[in-house]
Amino acid sequence: MMKGWRQHSETTALLAPALVIMAIVTFIPLFRTIVFSFTNAEITALDTPVKWIGLENYIYALTDPDFRDALWRTFYFTFVSVGLETLLGLGVAMFLNLEFKGRTILRTLIILPWAVPNIVNAMMWRLIFHPDYGSFNAFLYQLGFIHHYKSWLGDPDSAMNMVIMADVWKNYPLIAFVILAALQTIPRELYDAARVEAAGAWHRFRYITLPGIAGPLLVVIILRTIEAFRVFDIVYVMTRGGPADTTKTASFYVYQEYFSYLRSGSGASYAVIIAVISALMIGLYFGVVKKQEAVR
Numbered sequence: 001m002m003k004g005w006r007q008h009s010e011t012t013a014l015l016a017p018a019l020v021i022m023a024i025v026t027f028i029p030l031f032r033t034i035v036f037s038f039t040n041a042e043i044t045a046l047d048t049p050v051k052w053i054g055l056e057n058y059i060y061a062l063t064d065p066d067f068r069d070a071l072w073r074t075f076y077f078t079f080v081s082v083g084l085e086t087l088l089g090l091g092v093a094m095f096l097n098l099e100f101k102g103r104t105i106l107r108t109l110i111i112l113p114w115a116v117p118n119i120v121n122a123m124m125w126r127l128i129f130h131p132d133y134g135s136f137n138a139f140l141y142q143l144g145f146i147h148h149y150k151s152w153l154g155d156p157d158s159a160m161n162m163v164i165m166a167d168v169w170k171n172y173p174l175i176a177f178v179i180l181a182a183l184q185t186i187p188r189e190l191y192d193a194a195r196v197e198a199a200g201a202w203h204r205f206r207y208i209t210l211p212g213i214a215g216p217l218l219v220v221i222i223l224r225t226i227e228a229f230r231v232f233d234i235v236y237v238m239t240r241g242g243p244a245d246t247t248k249t250a251s252f253y254v255y256q257e258y259f260s261y262l263r264s265g266s267g268a269s270y271a272v273i274i275a276v277i278s279a280l281m282i283g284l285y286f287g288v289v290k291k292q293e294a295v296r
Contacts, residue, residue: 030275037268052263057269066245067270070253073160077249078228081164081171084116086221089175094209096176097183107180114173120236129238153239154188156246163238163247167231171224178220179213186212191212222285226278250274 037057039050062066096107128136131151140146154164165177186208194204232251235241241248251274257267
C-alpha cells in the first residue's frame with residue numbers, strides 16, 4: 001500500500017508542471033471567457049463597471065440571423081471540405097499503395113502541401129485566384145473553359161468554394177497518409193485469396209480494404225471535422241469574410257465581434273457556443289475510438 005501511494009505521489013509530481021501549464025494556457029482563459037459571456041463587457045469601456053446580464057448574450061446569439069448564417073456556412077465548409085479531402089485522400093492512398101518505380105519520391109512530394117503553414121497556403125491560393133494575374137484564370141483561359149478572367153474570390157457564388165479548394169489541397173495528404181498506413185497493415189494474402197475466388201475490384205475494396213481502413217479513417221475524418229469547423233486563418237487571409245459575408249464563418253464572426261465591434265461580452269458568448277459544438281464533436285470522436293477498441 002505504501003509502495004502504491006509513493007508511485008501515485010511520484011506520478012502526481014511528474015504531471016504537476018504540465019497541469020499548471022494547461023491551467024494557465026487553457027483553463028483560466030476558458031473560465032474568463034465563460035464569465036465574460038454573462039456580462040456586457042466592452043473593450044472600449046474599460047473604465048465602466050462590468051454589469052452581469054445573465055443569459056442575455058446567449059439569447060441574442062441564438063436569435064441572431066447573421067450568426068446562424070455564419071454557422072450554416074461553417075457547416076457547409078466543414079462537410080464539403082472534409083468530404084472532398086476524404087475522397088481525394090482515399091484515391092491517392094490506394095494509388096501510392098501500388099508497386100511502381102519512384103513510389104517513395106512521389107510519397108514525399110504528396111506530403112508537401114500538408115507541411116505548408118496555413119497562412120502561407122492561404123496567401124499562395126489568394127495569388128493563384130487573383131483576378132488579373134492569377135494562374136488559375138490563365139489555366140482555365142488557355143484550356144478554353146473561360147473567355148475572360150474572373151474574380152473568383154470576389155464573386156459571392158464562387159468565393160466559398162475557392163476557399164474550400166485551398167483547404168482541400170492543404171489537408172488531403174494527412175488523410176491520404178493515414179489511409180496508406182492502414183492499407184499496409186492489411187495482409188496481402190487476403191487479396192490473393194480473393195483473386196483466386198474471382199472477386200472483382202469492388203468486392204475486394206468492400207470486403208477487404210474498407211474494413212481494414214475503417215477505424216483509422218473514421219478517426220482522421222472526425223479530427224479533420226473538428227479542425228475544419230474552427231476554420232479562421234484561411235478565411236481571414238483569402239477573403240476577410242467577404243464578399244458580402246459569403247465566406248464569414250463562425251470563428252470569423254467571433255473575431256469581428258471581439259476586435260472589430262469591440263463587444264467582448266457578446267463575442268465571448270459566440271465563442272462559448274462554438275466551443276460547445278466542438279466539444280460535442282470531440283465527444284463523438286471519443287465514442288468512435290471507444291467503439292473501435294471494443295470491436296478489437
